[in-house]
Amino acid sequence: MSEGDGVGDSVHGKFFTWLGQIYQSWLDKSTSYTAVWWVVTLGLSCVYMIRVYLLQGWYIVTYTLGIYHLNLFIAFLSPKVDLSLMEVSDDGPLLPTKQNEEFRPFIPRLPEFKFWHKGIFVAMVCTFFEAFNVPRQIKHMIKYWYIPFTHGKRRYKGKEDVGKTFAS
Incomplete structure (x- = not known):
């Protein structure tokens, strides 16, 4: 191994570095179109809210998106x-x-322009995976009596051993 070997030197690392550079150059070129970005952002937000409303789920993802936007x-x-x-x-x-x-x-x-990327797109992608629909997952666990926590979980005991003990 040479001293330069690392994550950035692998094929995957170079690919994601290249992809990040293309994405950043695209962002740099698009910063002058603020009105277009705001319209696209509001449009994506409306599409996201309609999707969440119609599917009746992904409330945790929406809450996280709201906190993220508040932080930004x-x-x-x-x-x-x-x-x-x-x-x-x-x-x-x-x-x-x-x-x-x-x-x-x-x-x-x-x-x-940092407002416009990542947040809504990531939240929209999360709505395509049922694993991120946390309240529905909890309802499913309650329906089938699956409790992942040890508190309050039933413990089954075997019959008590009242027989003789054998010495070896």
Whole structure:
């Protein structure tokens, strides 16, 4: 083995690195189409909600998607640089003093286009697999008396041994 062998050097690693680079370049080219991205995102969200409503399931996946989007939204509203750690005068943060410095009062920690990928697509894919439909799985377990936890599980005992013991 050479010192460069690792996950990134395998055929699968190179393939996924190549796929990631294509995906990132596609994302970089598409960031200028914000209106289109918002329309596509809202359309996919509506399709996802209609699918979940009609199939009556995947509530845990939907809840997780909501928490994920809330986390992204908070990161989008948070500043990239914490102003409390910067040099601050009595009147607030200092304005730029040189010609080549740009005044940017708020730079979000998460760029806007990061909202549009992964979350809804992953949630939509999860709705095609019954294993992710957790409440339906629980109903199925209750129906067939399958309890995966040891608490409250019946334990069957054999007949008590009241016979003689034989010494060897």
